[in-house]
Amino acid sequence: MKLPMKKSLAPGLALGIALTALAACQRTGSMNGKTDADVKLTAYPERVYWGDTHLHTSNSVDAFAFGAKLGPEDALRFARGEEVTASGGLKAMLDRPLDFLVIADHSGGLGATQALYDAPSLFIRDPTLLRWHDTMHEGPQGRLKVTAELIDLAGRNALPAALNDPEGQKKRTTKIWTTHSSIVERYNEPGKFTAFIGFEYTLMPRGDNLHRVVMFRDGKERTDKVLPYDPGQGDTPVSQLWDYMDAYTKTTGGQVLAIPHNSNVSNGLMFEMVGPGGGPMTAAYARRRAAHEPLVEATQIKGDSEAHPFLSPNDEFADFGKAGWDIGNLTMQRLTTPDMQGGNYVREALKRGLAIEARTGVNPYKFGLIGSTDSHTGLATGDENNFFGKHSGVEPGAARASAPQNLGNTQGRFGWQYLAGGYAGVWARGNSRSALFDAMLRKETYATTGPRMTVRFFGGWDFGKDALKGDWVKAAYVAGVPMGGDLSGPKGAPKFIVSALKDPIGANLDRVQIVKGWIDAGGQLHEKIFNVVWSNPETRKLVGDRLTPVGDTVDIATASYKNTIGAPQLATVWADPEFNAGQKAFYYVRVLEIPTPRWVLFDVLRYKAKLLPGTRLKDQERAYTSPIWYHPKG
Amino acid sequence: MNLTERAKQIVREPLVHFLVAGALIFAVWGGGSDAADRSITVTEAQVRGLTEQWEAQWHRQPTPAEVDGLIRDLIKDEVYYREAVRMGLDTDDIIIRRRMRSKMEFLVAAQAENEMPSDAALQQWLDTNPRDYATAPALSFDQIYVGSDADAARRALAQLDKGANPATLAQSLSVPPKLDDALSGDIDRQFGDGFANAVGALPPGRWAGPVTSGFGQHLVRLRKLTPSAVPPLAGVRKAVENDWREANRVARENAAYQALLDGYTIRIAKP
Numbered sequence: 001m002k003l004p005m006k007k008s009l010a011p012g013l014a015l016g017i018a019l020t021a022l023a024a025c026q027r028t029g030s031m032n033g034k035t036d037a038d039v040k041l042t043a044y045p046e047r048v049y050w051g052d053t054h055l056h057t058s059n060s061v062d063a064f065a066f067g068a069k070l071g072p073e074d075a076l077r078f079a080r081g082e083e084v085t086a087s088g089g090l091k092a093m094l095d096r097p098l099d100f101l102v103i104a105d106h107s108g109g110l111g112a113t114q115a116l117y118d119a120p121s122l123f124i125r126d127p128t129l130l131r132w133h134d135t136m137h138e139g140p141q142g143r144l145k146v147t148a149e150l151i152d153l154a155g156r157n158a159l160p161a162a163l164n165d166p167e168g169q170k171k172r173t174t175k176i177w178t179t180h181s182s183i184v185e186r187y188n189e190p191g192k193f194t195a196f197i198g199f200e201y202t203l204m205p206r207g208d209n210l211h212r213v214v215m216f217r218d219g220k221e222r223t224d225k226v227l228p229y230d231p232g233q234g235d236t237p238v239s240q241l242w243d244y245m246d247a248y249t250k251t252t253g254g255q256v257l258a259i260p261h262n263s264n265v266s267n268g269l270m271f272e273m274v275g276p277g278g279g280p281m282t283a284a285y286a287r288r289r290a291a292h293e294p295l296v297e298a299t300q301i302k303g304d305s306e307a308h309p310f311l312s313p314n315d316e317f318a319d320f321g322k323a324g325w326d327i328g329n330l331t332m333q334r335l336t337t338p339d340m341q342g343g344n345y346v347r348e349a350l351k352r353g354l355a356i357e358a359r360t361g362v363n364p365y366k367f368g369l370i371g372s373t374d375s376h377t378g379l380a381t382g383d384e385n386n387f388f389g390k391h392s393g394v395e396p397g398a399a400r401a402s403a404p405q406n407l408g409n410t411q412g413r414f415g416w417q418y419l420a421g422g423y424a425g426v427w428a429r430g431n432s433r434s435a436l437f438d439a440m441l442r443k444e445t446y447a448t449t450g451p452r453m454t455v456r457f458f459g460g461w462d463f464g465k466d467a468l469k470g471d472w473v474k475a476a477y478v479a480g481v482p483m484g485g486d487l488s489g490p491k492g493a494p495k496f497i498v499s500a501l502k503d504p505i506g507a508n509l510d511r512v513q514i515v516k517g518w519i520d521a522g523g524q525l526h527e528k529i530f531n532v533v534w535s536n537p538e539t540r541k542l543v544g545d546r547l548t549p550v551g552d553t554v555d556i557a558t559a560s561y562k563n564t565i566g567a568p569q570l571a572t573v574w575a576d577p578e579f580n581a582g583q584k585a586f587y588y589v590r591v592l593e594i595p596t597p598r599w600v601l602f603d604v605l606r607y608k609a610k611l612l613p614g615t616r617l618k619d620q621e622r623a624y625t626s627p628i629w630y631h632p633k634g
Numbered sequence: 635m636n637l638t639e640r641a642k643q644i645v646r647e648p649l650v651h652f653l654v655a656g657a658l659i660f661a662v663w664g665g666g667s668d669a670a671d672r673s674i675t676v677t678e679a680q681v682r683g684l685t686e687q688w689e690a691q692w693h694r695q696p697t698p699a700e701v702d703g704l705i706r707d708l709i710k711d712e713v714y715y716r717e718a719v720r721m722g723l724d725t726d727d728i729i730i731r732r733r734m735r736s737k738m739e740f741l742v743a744a745q746a747e748n749e750m751p752s753d754a755a756l757q758q759w760l761d762t763n764p765r766d767y768a769t770a771p772a773l774s775f776d777q778i779y780v781g782s783d784a785d786a787a788r789r790a791l792a793q794l795d796k797g798a799n800p801a802t803l804a805q806s807l808s809v810p811p812k813l814d815d816a817l818s819g820d821i822d823r824q825f826g827d828g829f830a831n832a833v834g835a836l837p838p839g840r841w842a843g844p845v846t847s848g849f850g851q852h853l854v855r856l857r858k859l860t861p862s863a864v865p866p867l868a869g870v871r872k873a874v875e876n877d878w879r880e881a882n883r884v885a886r887e888n889a890a891y892q893a894l895l896d897g898y899t900i901r902i903a904k905p
Contacts, residue, residue, distance in 0.1 A: 033872060
């Protein structure tokens with residue numbers, strides 16, 4: 001009996017992984033045996049679905065090197081609300097499950113570090129790779145060191161050639177990609193939890209961050225026909241990604257979209273006024289960008305990209321998540337100069353879009369907003385009291401808040417400057433790949449910095465007197481357009497309905513603001529922030545455009561706050577008092593919570609962390625909706 | 635049970651697979667290059683392997699001189715490997731130790747991943763862990779929001795008992811006033827943790843409360859409560875299989891380790 005065993009097992013040693021992949025392929029189909037078609041869609045979006053479109057697992061080259069042990073399966077279980085053991089050994093669980101997840105591992109070198117780590121050193125010829133292999137095996141510190149070098153060299157276009165070995169990489173990528181899609185299918189449960197197939201496109205010339213998450217509407221039977229697209233190192237045009245997406249759509253009949261993120265560390269390149277090569281952006285190029293990239297990730301662990309005090313000096317809340325992030329690009333290879341700031345932030349991009357549209361007739365930056373984590377731990381955590389770190393080298397502990405935390409070899413950023421997360425809110429008609437994806441194409445989405453507040457935003461001319469009474473949402477869908485929509489005049493000033501409900505287990509709301517951007521007849525761009533409804537109005541008054549602060553109930557010693565200030569719900573119907581029917585404009589909503597403790601205070605409480613002077617201890621967490629655009633007819 | 639049956643059973647036992655595989659690793663890694671053996675044979679297959687690797691890296695065929703160089707290097711690896719093992723250099727090397735451990739762990743995991751569970755095994759899993767797959771309780775109820783003051787809420791309830799119109803007592807809050815067959819989890823995600831439980835405990839058919847949500851106080855009229863139930867295997871098969879697979883992998887790993895550990899005598903001296 002032993003002999004046949006040997007025959008079947010001996011190759012298993014060398015080919016164990018191949019067998020695994022094969023077995024995984026046989027187990028396709030969703031978790032509950034349902035397809036999207038089985039999900040009963042509501043007539044209009046009745047509830048917001050929460051998710052993370054940007055999660056890395058140990059399949060990401062840097063995440064593994066940073067010490068992530070959790071693969072896609074753990075990541076999906078965690079997002080669905082189950083308890084898992086984090087890479088550092090702590091038990092981890094979400095307060096509330098998410099409704100959907102996109103695992104977006106880096107396409108570049110997918111699984112390469114894991115392969116390097118697993119390779120017998122006998123076979124590693126490249127001296128750098130051999131040194132990395134050995135250093136990684138020395139433990140967590142060694143892995144951190146290798147990852148810093150890796151990101152740094154990638155930014156300098158100087159990775160060892162052996163790491164880019166195309167044939168080996170293709171085999172590795174195919175295996176990981178198809179095994180991955182099998183796991184995703186297994187955990188996809190239409191109607192209850194949606195697991196999307198996706199990847200991250202990691203373009204980073206000179207360390208300037210031009211990364212995009214690429215997500216598919218389809219299942220494994222289509223996505224296995226392609227490999228995740230890797231731009232390689234150096235400077236290649238983003239249009240090649242769009243070519244890849246077009247090819248996918250053409251050959252498979254499927255759908256795919258791209259979501260830029262971390263414009264804040266792009267050194268002005270994410271939202272340029274010019275086209276590729278530096279000339280004026282053409283209408284054709286603008287059209288392609290808008291068609292392929294309907295959403296932007298406005299906030300995440302590596303800082304917030306909504307607005308910057310330099311660009312918006314009158315915005316007293318624009319400094320959220322800026323410290324440390326606005327001094328240089330992703331790897332800190334190039335420092336950020338003031339002329340670069342305009343291309344780094346979402347609000348400015350929305351304005352620039354109007355200017356480019358005025359010239360070419362097409363707005364390239366007509367995008368909706370979401371937040372996500374970009375966690376590299378396999379754990380999609382978005383809450384301040386449950387922050388598992390940017391990567392597995394900085395899972396909860398005493399040191400991380402005050403330690404230098406850089407994503408390359410150049411110094412400059414510290415642990416406390418990282419944010420605890422971000423989530424995407426999607427107003428869809430059901431919980432399925434197709435329903436959520438289609439809502440994203442409609443831009444009926446909003447970003448939050450972690451809390452799950454419910455935010456509605458409608459624009460139109462025909463809202464009745466009872467715009468906020470009874471079954472008003474249904475009526476608003478009939479009489480107006482939701483966030484992400486368009487209004488065309490001229491019919492006088494449109495009305496906007498905004499309703500914000502606090503996170504049911506979170507902090508009260510301070511205020512709701514409407515941010516307006518517009519272009520005047522002379523082509524000048526403007527912005528203005530209107531406080532439209534706020535808590536405790538009996539004591540808080542507008543002075544000019546400014547509102548009395550809401551107050552502060554944070555207790556530093558216990559990392560807690562009280563909902564004795566603020567309001568559980570803020571809602572109003574608003575019309576722009578400065579409306580000019582001839583000017584193109586956009587309007588989006590920003591909701592602010594009352595101040596709450598940041599994750600660093602929980603580290604002090606739990607691990608007696610010592611904080612550096614200047615560490616930000618509390619913040620007003622927030623939501624940003626997709627805009628509604630106004631176009632004068634003609 | 636006759637001898638053949640017992641042999642078959644042993645062969646099916648995953649732990650045996652693991653141990654045999656472990657022995658094979660030793661054979662391949664240790665036996666293939668026996669430290670005591672001082673003859674080295676380079677096979678055609680090995681040379682072909684070296685050549686293919688070269689091609690994969692450099693995208694051209696190696697020249698004959700380069701092939702000879704690769705072979706010389708392979709022999710050098712082998713000689714040094716055997717001498718190093720002979721000198722015991724492998725025993726105190728943390729990298730080698732981790733590498734060997736991860737290979738052993740991988741073997742078990744890969745096997746567990748390949749196994750296809752029987753219906754009986756899944757049914758047993760479902761029977762053992764019914765709560766993990768039970769449908770959530772569903773509730774139908776009407777609610778009005780009456781602000782943050784519990785005393786005011788009780789006064790409002792008294793008015794409802796006297797026949798007041800709920801709509802006149804309700805304050806505006808954009809949560810549904812009426813829910814039909816809503817799952818407890820969906821109720822909690824709209825109203826805050828514990829709300830569904832609290833509503834489920836109310837006397838049905840009349841206005842009651844107040845019940846505290848994340849927003850304040852609510853008065854609630856419970857109309858219908860569908861308790862949780864365990865569905866048949868067919869309805870939750872994939873979920874059960876996912877969990878079975880995960881647990882099986884962990885159990886395999888633990889059992890395999892335990893089997894090896896059992897062969898050892900462990901003494902621990904703590905400072």
